[in-house]
Amino acid sequence: MTKTSPLAVVHFQDQTAEMQCEESVLETLLRVGHKVPNSCRVGLCQSCLLKSDESFLKQDHLVRENAQQGLSDQQIQSHHFLSCCCYPEGELFAEKPDRNMDWLVEVTGHELISPTVLELRMKAEGRWQPGQHVLLWKDDLNARSYSIVSHPDRDGELVLHIALHQRGVVSRWCHAEVKVGDRLRLTEPSGYCVYDVQDSDRSLLMVAVGTGLAPVYGVLQEALAQGHSGNIDVYLCASPHAEPYLCEQLLGLAAHHGQLQVNIVQAAPVQAATPPNPASEAQTLMDAVKKHHSSLRGAKVYLCGEGAMINDFKKLCFFAGASRHDIVVEEFVLAAQTNYPSS
Ligand SMILES: Cc1cc2nc3c(=O)[nH]c(=O)nc-3n(C[C@H](O)[C@H](O)[C@H](O)COP(=O)(O)OP(=O)(O)OC[C@H]3O[C@@H](n4cnc5c(N)ncnc54)[C@H](O)[C@@H]3O)c2cc1C
Ligand code: FES
Numbered sequence: 001m002t003k004t005s006p007l008a009v010v011h012f013q014d015q016t017a018e019m020q021c022e023e024s025v026l027e028t029l030l031r032v033g034h035k036v037p038n039s040c041r042v043g044l045c046q047s048c049l050l051k052s053d054e055s056f057l058k059q060d061h062l063v064r065e066n067a068q069q070g071l072s073d074q075q076i077q078s079h080h081f082l083s084c085c086c087y088p089e090g091e092l093f094a095e096k097p098d099r100n101m102d103w104l105v106e107v108t109g110h111e112l113i114s115p116t117v118l119e120l121r122m123k124a125e126g127r128w129q130p131g132q133h134v135l136l137w138k139d140d141l142n143a144r145s146y147s148i149v150s151h152p153d154r155d156g157e158l159v160l161h162i163a164l165h166q167r168g169v170v171s172r173w174c175h176a177e178v179k180v181g182d183r184l185r186l187t188e189p190s191g192y193c194v195y196d197v198q199d200s201d202r203s204l205l206m207v208a209v210g211t212g213l214a215p216v217y218g219v220l221q222e223a224l225a226q227g228h229s230g231n232i233d234v235y236l237c238a239s240p241h242a243e244p245y246l247c248e249q250l251l252g253l254a255a256h257h258g259q260l261q262v263n264i265v266q267a268a269p270v271q272a273a274t275p276p277n278p279a280s281e282a283q284t285l286m287d288a289v290k291k292h293h294s295s296l297r298g299a300k301v302y303l304c305g306e307g308a309m310i311n312d313f314k315k316l317c318f319f320a321g322a323s324r325h326d327i328v329v330e331e332f333v334l335a336a337q338t339n340y341p342s343s
Contacts, residue, residue, distance in 0.1 A: 011093045012050075025050070025094060026083035037141050040333040041084040043069050045145040046187065047135055049097040050086075052079040059088050070190060102137075103186045108157060110180055114245035116164045117211060118175050120146075124158040128189035130218025131330070134158070135187035136170065144170040147215040147304070147330065148189060151222060158186075161214040163242040163306075169335075193302065193330040195222040203299040204232045205322075207285065207313065209267075210239030212305020213246060215330050219302060224257055232260045233292060237267045237285060239306055240276070263288060267309065282312035286320065297321035306332035 008019040010028055017032045019025070026048050029036050038048040049071075056064065056079045067086035068076050080097055109121030128134075130151050137143040150159035165171045178184070193215045204223065208216040213236060223232060236244035250262045265288045267281040293299070301317050303310050310331050317327055 007090065008088050009091055010088070011091070012095065019088075022087075024084050025081075025086040025088065025092065029083065029094075035141055036083060037143055038084060039144055039335040041336045042333055043082050043085040044331070044333055045133075045135060045143070046070070046082060046190065047143040047145075048083040049075075049080055050083045050094045051097045052081060052095075053093050054079075055091055055093045056081060058090065059092070063088055072188075072190075099187070101188055103134075103188065105158065105184050105186055107178060107180050107182045107184060109159075110178060113161070114243065116242050117245050118162045118164070118171075120160045120162055120174060120178065122158045122160075122184065122186075124152075124186070126188065127152055128158065129194040130222045131193040131195070131215040132189040132191040133193075133215070133330070134160075134189050136160070136174075137185040137187070138170050138173050142169050143187070144335065145332075147191075147193070147211075147218065149214045149218045149221075151218075151225070154221075154225065161211045161217075163211040163239075165241055165334075191330070193219065193304065193328050195219045195226065195228075196300075197226055199223075199300050200226065200228050200230065202230045203293075204228070204230060204302070205235075205289065205293070205296065205299050205317075206232065206302045207235045207237065207304065207310075208244075209237045209305030209307055209310060210242035210332075212237075212239075212303075212310075212330070212332065213244075215304045216302060217246065217250075220253075220260075224253070224260070229259065232257075233289070234260070234262045235285060235288065236262070236264045237281075237305070237309075241306065261292070263292075276307065276309070278308035278312045281307075281309040282316055285309070285313055286316040290320070293320070295321040299326065301327045302330070303327065304330040304332075306334065 010017050010025050017028050019028045039045045067081040105122040105124040108123050111119050113119045128148055133145045133147045135143045146160040162171050162174045164175050206216045244264050254260045254262045267284040301322050
């Protein structure tokens with residue numbers, strides 16, 4: 001990753017801030033007291049989006065590419081960038097982004113589908129693909145990403161699965177305060193964790209840790225709707241915030257679709273107090289997978305959910321023969337500590 005030169009300065013809301021070595025634009029702005037929304041800080045959620053001007057075009061090609069990963073063509077052309085991934089050189093002018101493309105949606109369903117997982121249903125006008133994620137705004141500062149379970153035509157509603165984090169700002173608000181009839185703000189769907197019809201006869205391995213089942217269930221239902229003929233193996237794993245859920249529904253689907261196998265693996269301890277051991281959790285899961293697959297050569301792999309074991313398991317899949325390009329990772333990176341009050 002490109003790091004900031006010590007002479008870089010960022011201009012934002014009539015203030016000029018000198019950037020410190022290895023600081024992103026987001027970190028500089030937070031350090032000098034600006035309230036910039038942010039969550040994952042690794043370029044996944046897009047909550048830290050800002051807009052620049054011609055000064056952005058003067059940045060090195062790699063600086064721009066890194067700061068605009070995953071943005072739409074329209075956002076790229078209008079000089080939007082992710083402030084958590086932007087390490088400019090020289091001068092950069094930044095301002096708040098255009099959010100006029102955000103969706104206003106109406107909550108149509110609010111139901112616990114397990115002791116810790118809320119199913120939130122919304123009436124939304126736009127288009128999306130199951131497995132993509134949206135940014136859900138609690139207020140002007142706090143937004144989090146959630147993966148989409150449903151299909152716009154088959155289901156007619158946008159459906160999210162939200163695990164409760166006891167001290168979490170947005171998940172706790174969704175569980176405790178959001179209600180049917182509320183109008184919520186979402187940023188347009190993005191992401192590449194989707195079904196590809198060109199994979200229709202391939203072997204699919206889908207791993208869901210906790211609410212990683214949201215994108216997995218979305219992609220799985222799309223694969224079945226598209227008549228996927230290859231084998232599909234789904235592995236449901238516990239996470240400290242969500243035990244495997246919807247197990248009966250998945251086993252019911254498997255009973256009707258001969259190519260589908262559903263496996264439940266207790267790879268991680270369910271108590272949040274127990275220290276996680278990602279390498280051993282990933283190995284437990286791989287041992288379970290190896291009972292059915294001696295090799296993952298030619299398979300397409302989806303790894304979705306929260307926890308470091310997702311990345312450890314990705315390496316094991318690679319060692320088991322899966323090609324790097326065929327491993328789709330949707331990691332639920334949690335928010336870093338913010339510098340402003342959460343209310
Ligand atoms: C691409 C993507 C897709 C995602 N999809 C989903 C999905 O489909 N479903 C889903 O459930 N999640 C999903 N997530 C995760 C989601 O975006 C949030 O990170 C998650 O809901 C937690 O948000 P929060 O605001 O509740 O917690 P935050 O406020 O962000 O807190 C983060 C963590 O810190 C802990 N914490 C907060 N404050 C304190 C404190 N003072 N002391 C100690 N601990 C504290 C919280 O308990 C929590 O575990 C996704 C993430 C990404 C990046
Ligand atoms: S993309 Fe920058 S905070 Fe998530």
